[in-house]
Every structure is written in structure tokens, then in C-alpha cells.
Amino acid sequence: MSKKVLVVEDIKNIIMVIRMALEARGYQVMVAQDGVTAMQEVFSFKPDLILLDLVIPKLDGFMVLEGLKKDEKTKDIPVVVVSAKAAEEDIKRAKELGADEYLVKPFTPEELAEVVGRVAGQ
Amino acid sequence: MNELTPKKSLRTKVLIGYMVLIVATAGLGIWSVVNFVTLGGAIGHILQRNYRSIEAAQMMLDSLERQDSAELMYLFGQEKQGEDLFNSTEATFLENYAQAKDNITEVGEQEIIESIGKLYPEYLLLFDRLRAADRETPSEFYLNTVKPHLDETKKECRNLLRINQNAMLRAEKQARRRSDYAIYSSISVLALVIIFGLLFGFKISRFIIRPLHRFILATREIGDGRLDYAVQEESQDEIGLLAQEFNKMASRLREYQAMNLERLIAEQKKTSVIVDTIDDCIIVASPDNRITLLNPAAENAFGIREDLAKGKHFLEVVNDERLLSLVKKTAEIGQGPAAEEVEKPLVVRRGDTEQAFRIRINPLKTETGKMIGTVTVLQDITHLREVDRLKSDFVSAVSHEFRTPLTSMLMAMGLLLEKTPGEINEKQKELLEATKEDVERLTHLVNNLLDLSRIESGKLGIDIAPIDPVQIAKVSVDLLRKQIDEKGVELVFDIQGLPSLVDADADKIGWVVSNIVGNALRYTESGGKITLGVTQKGERVHISVQDTGPGIPKEYQDKIFEKFFQVKRKGVVGARGAGIGLAISKEIVRAHGGSIWVESEEGKGSKFIFTLPVSKQRIGKDTVNE
Numbered sequence: 063m064s065k066k067v068l069v070v071e072d073i074k075n076i077i078m079v080i081r082m083a084l085e086a087r088g089y090q091v092m093v094a095q096d097g098v099t100a101m102q103e104v105f106s107f108k109p110d111l112i113l114l115d116l117v118i119p120k121l122d123g124f125m126v127l128e129g130l131k132k133d134e135k136t137k138d139i140p141v142v143v144v145s146a147k148a149a150e151e152d153i154k155r156a157k158e159l160g161a162d163e164y165l166v167k168p169f170t171p172e173e174l175a176e177v178v179g180r181v182a183g184q
Numbered sequence: 185m186n187e188l189t190p191k192k193s194l195r196t197k198v199l200i201g202y203m204v205l206i207v208a209t210a211g212l213g214i215w216s217v218v219n220f221v222t223l224g225g226a227i228g229h230i231l232q233r234n235y236r237s238i239e240a241a242q243m244m245l246d247s248l249e250r251q252d253s254a255e256l257m258y259l260f261g262q263e264k265q266g267e268d269l270f271n272s273t274e275a276t277f278l279e280n281y282a283q284a285k286d287n288i289t290e291v292g293e294q295e296i297i298e299s300i301g302k303l304y305p306e307y308l309l310l311f312d313r314l315r316a317a318d319r320e321t322p323s324e325f326y327l328n329t330v331k332p333h334l335d336e337t338k339k340e341c342r343n344l345l346r347i348n349q350n351a352m353l354r355a356e357k358q359a360r361r362r363s364d365y366a367i368y369s370s371i372s373v374l375a376l377v378i379i380f381g382l383l384f385g386f387k388i389s390r391f392i393i394r395p396l397h398r399f400i401l402a403t404r405e406i407g408d409g410r411l412d413y414a415v416q417e418e419s420q421d422e423i424g425l426l427a428q429e430f431n432k433m434a435s436r437l438r439e440y441q442a443m444n445l446e447r448l449i450a451e452q453k454k455t456s457v458i459v460d461t462i463d464d465c466i467i468v469a470s471p472d473n474r475i476t477l478l479n480p481a482a483e484n485a486f487g488i489r490e491d492l493a494k495g496k497h498f499l500e501v502v503n504d505e506r507l508l509s510l511v512k513k514t515a516e517i518g519q520g521p522a523a524e525e526v527e528k529p530l531v532v533r534r535g536d537t538e539q540a541f542r543i544r545i546n547p548l549k550t551e552t553g554k555m556i557g558t559v560t561v562l563q564d565i566t567h568l569r570e571v572d573r574l575k576s577d578f579v580s581a582v583s584h585e586f587r588t589p590l591t592s593m594l595m596a597m598g599l600l601l602e603k604t605p606g607e608i609n610e611k612q613k614e615l616l617e618a619t620k621e622d623v624e625r626l627t628h629l630v631n632n633l634l635d636l637s638r639i640e641s642g643k644l645g646i647d648i649a650p651i652d653p654v655q656i657a658k659v660s661v662d663l664l665r666k667q668i669d670e671k672g673v674e675l676v677f678d679i680q681g682l683p684s685l686v687d688a689d690a691d692k693i694g695w696v697v698s699n700i701v702g703n704a705l706r707y708t709e710s711g712g713k714i715t716l717g718v719t720q721k722g723e724r725v726h727i728s729v730q731d732t733g734p735g736i737p738k739e740y741q742d743k744i745f746e747k748f749f750q751v752k753r754k755g756v757v758g759a760r761g762a763g764i765g766l767a768i769s770k771e772i773v774r775a776h777g778g779s780i781w782v783e784s785e786e787g788k789g790s791k792f793i794f795t796l797p798v799s800k801q802r803i804g805k806d807t808v809n810e
Binding site for chain 1: 580583584585587588589590591592593594595596598599602604605623627631634
């Protein structure tokens with residue numbers, strides 16, 4: 063059975079290329095375009111991995127991450143932060159909040175696949 | 185009349201003085217001549233008045249003796265001879281008698297002459313009577329009559345002789361007195377002339393020398409700067425003229441000084457206005473670091489009025505130990521601090537506000553090089569720092585904004601090349617690869633930009649540890665080995681001795697080395713050579729990268745370390761970076777306390793050198809090497 067990836071991202075083009083790259087590698091992809099939707103999808107879609115952008119409408123990525131990691135039911139879902147924020151303090155903060163991996167934009171399909179495969183396989 | 189010819193010249197005065205002396209000497213001469221003449225006259229007088237009478241009297245006596253002898257001859261039988269002698273002698277007597285008679289000069293002489301004149305003819309008659317000798321015997325007549333008469337006549341002649349001799353003695357005495365008088369008077373006059381001459385000489389020398397003393401004094405006064413000093417001299421000779429000219433000179437000097445003073449004051453005013461107008465803080469301190477000047481900008485920045493600050497210690501006005509030590513050093517060595525020493529701005533906090541100043545310190549020296557203080561100029565760069573911060577924020581935002589579109593582009597290229605959406609032909613693949621390469625380049629630039637802005641804002645932490653510089657150099661070029669080989673460039677290591685460990689962040693320094701080697705590779709043609717050197721010089725380890733590329737023109741050698749700077753070359757297209765790698769390298773090296781520079785000659789290649797401080801924990805070397 064293919065692994066389910068929840069992509070939390072609000073930019074159409076990014077959603078398209080990530081979806082295409084992951085689906086080509088056999089992942090089942092669900093997209094949430096804002097923080098609130100993301101929290102709902104975590105419960106309904108029950109993803110094996112979450113790709114989380116930090117800059118998203120309604121609830122920002124840090125808050126989503128914090129919420130996920132505080133909740134007993136969702137805290138074990140691995141989270142890969144996918145962000146244009148490259149500052150060390152952001153990376154540090156995300157890691158402290160429980161992010162499993164931090165992928166700085168931009169990246170290639172191979173890089174994405176490598177990280178996703180590694181984190182989801184754990 | 186010539187202006188320089190005085191009405192009464194000194195020469196005239198000196199001549200007049202000499203004339204007086206000449207006249208006095210002439211007077212003395214005349215006086216002496218008069219005395220000589222008088223004396224000569226006196227002697228002549230003696231000769232004239234008495235000597236001839238004496239001679240005549242003597243001759244008369246002689247004649248009488250001889251006539252007496254003639255008479256005796258006659259009496260003793262030699263009658264003829266006696267008569268002849270008597271007669272011949274008579275003429276001699278009469279001749280002398282006439283002489284005596286012509287020269288009657290003395291009192292009583294007339295009577296004597298008259299008496300002789302009466303006695304002698306009688307005597308002649310008596311001789312005649314003797315010759316007659318009729319009544320008595322001739323002998324008896326001679327003895328009784330002639331002889332007494334003769335004696336009487338002789339007696340008168342003797343009287344004549346005596347009276348004249350006495351007169352001569354008197355005259356001689358008188359002449360001697362006169363001579364004595366002449367001697368004494370001449371000596372007196374001579375003494376007077378000598379005394380007068382001495383006095384006059386003294387007077388005239390004083391007359392000439394005394395004004396000169398006044399000139400010496402005046403020259404000294406003027407030399408000491410008291411230009412209002414005037415020489416008081418009213419005479420109208422050369423000295424007076426000199427005094428006039430001297431005073432004129434002093435007056436011109438005064439005018440000149442006043443003019444200079446005016447100019448100086450004007451200059452000072454100008455300078456003071458400039459100093460007051462300048463927005464930078466200007467602090468002038470004495471060599472012992474006491475405040476001597478504070479311009480309004482400095483008054484404002486440090487909250488103290490200049491009049492209150494004057495004389496205070498530097499630290500009391502600007503409470504910053506680092507700045508003080510820089511000022512002190514400048515005063516001590518007479519040279520402003522090096523660029524690195526003042527790179528860090530001075531930050532002044534007043535309440536909530538914070539001001540940043542760029543520091544410049546210059547020694548204040550006289551023309552002879554004497555240190556008279558220091559000038560500290562503090563340029564307010566608060567707004568510049570603000571601009572810099574905004575720029576960093578902007579760069580950060582831009583690089584962030586670039587990442588999202590870059591992601592979709594990079595991903596899309598990747599997917600197309602992976603043939604996820606479907607098959608592509610060779611030409612499409614080529615185009616996609618080229619585009620992907622450029623997107624990657626853009627990504628690299630964005631990453632570098634962000635690094636730079638983070639380094640500049642001090643957000644990029646440097647993780648210092650003792651590391652082996654040789655190892656870093658070798659490891660960092662390993663990543664480029666493939667590119668180096670592909671381009672056909674030779675890479676040579678030049679490790680001098682056994683360099684010490686350095687205190688550095690291995691990742692960051694590794695980045696610097698690979699950046700510089702990457703640049704060298706970009707500019708080195710196939711067949712060229714890149715030399716990576718590591719050597720220790722004192723407390724610094726020098727890491728250098730030398731290439732055989734085109735070199736960098738002199739005018740660009742400082743600028744290449746600036747952001748976005750690229751050397752523009754004619755006919756060279758491509759092979760260009762973003763122009764921030766060296767800027768980042770510089771920031772990283774500086775954050776390590778090192779420096780970076782380039783030595784390059786156009787056409788002969790470039791050599792980039794950067795230094796790192798030798799590690800303080802030298803013992804750590806072995807552990808790191810393991």
C-alpha cells in the first residue's frame with residue numbers, strides 16, 4: 063500500500079510540482095492550502111508524512127507543527143518542513159518544535175524524494 | 185639732496201673734531217716757535233750788545249800793554265822798534281775804541297768811553313813827551329808820569345770790560361730764565377693739548393658709540409617681538425638718519441605683523457566656522473588627552489558644552505576606553521590608527537537612542553613635527569547603519585521571495601528531465617538542462633546573498649575550534665577535484681614547513697578556500713596551474729591560492745572584495761560569478777580576525793592570500809590530526 067503524504071502548501075505551482083514528483087514515485091498525495099485545513103486533513107486523511115510549508119494562511123507552519131506535536135494522536139507523524147526560510151534561527155526553531163527534517167527551497171525532485179523516502183521509511 | 189645725506193654729517197663732525205685738535209697742535213707749535221725766536225733773539229742780543237764791547241775792551245787793554253812794552257823797548261834803547269810798535273798798536277787801539285764807542289749799551293758805559301777818549305790821547309802825548317825827554321831822564325818820566333796815566337787808562341778799559349761782562353752775565357741769566365719759561369710753558373701747553381685731545385677723543389667716541397648702544401638695545405627689543413619700540417635720536421647726522429630708517433623699519437614690521445595677524449584671525453575664523461558647521465563630531469585633545477576643542481556636533485552627541493569640557497580628560501567627555509586607547513596611541517606614536525583598528529564603530533547610548541560613529545583619529549603636529557595633540561573625528565553613521573540594516577533585510581526578503589518560484593522551476597525542470605510528464609527528445613533535453621543549470625546558478629546566488637546578509641548582520645555564527653589549516657585546504661579542494669580535472673588545470677600544493685593549528689570555523693574557512701579556488705578555476709585556461717599554499721608567518725597562517733589566469737588590473741584589486749563587483753574585461757563573456765563570493769570570503773576571514781588581499785599583475789595571474797590567527801591551544805594539534 064502506497065504511503066500517504068499531506069502537502070501543506072498554498073502556492074499553486076509548488077503544489078503542482080510536488081504532487082507530480084511524489085505521485086510519480088508512488089506516493090498518495092493530499093494537499094491542504096492553509097493551516098486550519100491542514101489540521102483537519104491530518105485527522106481525516108491520516109497521512110504517513112506531512113510536508114509543511116511555514117508561510118501559509120490562517121495558521122502559520124510553526125503553529126501547525128506545534129499543534130501536531132502536542133497532540134498525542136498526531137505527534138508521531140513525521141513532519142518535513144519545506145520552506146523558503148533559510149535562516150538558522152527558523153531551522154533551529156522548527157527542529158525544537160519537533161520537525162524531523164528541514165528542506166530549504168529550492169530543491170530538485172531527487173532531493174525531495176530522498177528526504178521524503180528517508181523520513182517516511184523510518 | 186640725497187635723502188641719505190644728513191644735514192650735519194658725522195664725517196663733518198669728526199672732521200671738525202680733528203680740526204680742533206689740529207688747531208691746538210698748531211697753536212702749540214706756534215707757541216714753541218715764538219719761544220725759540222725769543223730765545224734766539226736774547227742770545228743775539230747778548231752777542232750784539234756786550235760781546236763786541238768786551239772784545240773791544242780786551243783788544244784795547246792788549247794794545248795798551250803792547251804800547252807799554254813799546255815804550256819800555258824805547259827806553260831800553262831800541263828806540264826805532266819801540267816807536268814803530270807803539271804807532272802800529274795805536275791804530276789797533278783806536279779801531280777797537282771806535283767799535284766800543286759805537287756799541288754803547290750799558291748804563292755808565294758812555295762815561296767810561298768818554299774817559300778813555302780823554303785819557304788815551306793824553307797818553308799818546310805823554311809818549312811824545314817821553315821821546316822829547318828834555319827835562320828829566322826818560323825813565324823817571326815813565327815811572328812818574330806815563331806809567332800812572334797808562335794804569336789809569338787801563339783801569340778805565342778794565343771798567344769797560346767789567347761793565348760789559350756783568351751785563352752779559354745778566355743777559356745770559358735772563359736768557360736762561362726765558363728758556364726755562366719756554367720749556368715750562370711749552371710743556372704746559374702740550375699737557376693741555378694732550379688733555380684736551382683725550383677728552384675730545386673720549387667725547388667723540390662716546391658721541392658715536394652711545395647711539396649704537398641704543399640701536400643694540402632696540403634691535404634686541406624688536407627681535408624679541410616688541411615692535412612698538414622706537415629709537416630716540418634727534419641728531420641730524422648719520423646716526424639720526426639710521427634711527428629714522430630703523431623706526432620706519434619697525435613701523436613696517438608692525439604693519440606687516442598686523443596684516444599677518446589679521447590674516448591669521450581670518451583663517452582662524454574660517455576654520456572655526458567650518459569646524460562648527462561640520463556635522464561630524466570633532467574632538468581636539470592635547471598630547472596628555474585633555475580636551476581643547478569640541479565642535480557643536482560633538483557637544484550635542486556627548487551632551488556637554490565646549491567651555492565645560494575644555495581641560496577635562498578625554499574619558500570624562502567620551503566614556504569609551506577603546507576610543508581613549510586609540511587616541512592615546514595616536515598621541516604617543518604620532519600616527520593615526522590603522523583601518524582595522526577603527527573598523528568597529530563607536531556606539532554611544534543616550535537614553536533610548538543609540539548612535540554609531542565611524543572613528544578617524546589624526547595626530548596634530550607643528551611644521552617641525554612636534555606633537556601638539558590629536559584630532560578625533562566621529563562621523564555619525566547611525567543612519568548608514570540603518571540603511572545597511574534595511575539593505576540586509578531587503579536582501580533577505582528578496583532571496584526569500586526568489587526561493588518559491590525557483591522551487592517550482594527547479595522541480596519542473598527536474599520532472600521534465602525525469603520524463604515524469606512524458607518522453608522528451610534530445611534537443612528538448614538539452615534546452616531543459618541548460619535552463620536547469622541556470623536555475624541552479626540562480627539558486628546558488630540566492631543562497632550566497634542570504635549568507636552575506638546574515639554574515640553582515642552578524643547572524644552567521646562562527647564556530648571556532650583549533651583546526652589544521654593544511655587539512656582544511658586539502659578537504660575543500662577535494663569537492664572541486666572533478667571540475668579541476670575536467671578543465672585540464674593542474675593543482676599544486678605548496679605547504680611550507682609545518683604550520684600550526686589555527687582558531688577557525690572549519691566549514692566557513694573551507695567555504696572560503698573552495699570559493700577562491702573555484703574563482704581561480706573559472707579564470708584559468710586549460711593547461712594552467714593553480715597553486716594552493718599554506719605557510720606560517722609569526723602568529724599568522726597564510727593560505728594562498730595562485731592562478732595563471734589573466735590577472736586583475738590594479739584599480740580593481742581593492743574593489744573585488746566589494747559586493748557585486750566584477751572585473752569588466754573586454755572580449756571575455758561568460759565565466760562570471762555573481763560577484764559576492766569574495767565579499768563573503770572577506771566577511772568570514774574578518775570574523776576570524778584575519779585579513780584577505782590579492783596580489784596580481786595583469787597577464788601574469790593572481791594570488792589571493794588570507795590569514796588566520798594561530799591557535800592558542802597548540803596542544804590540540806595531535807588530537808585533530810588523528
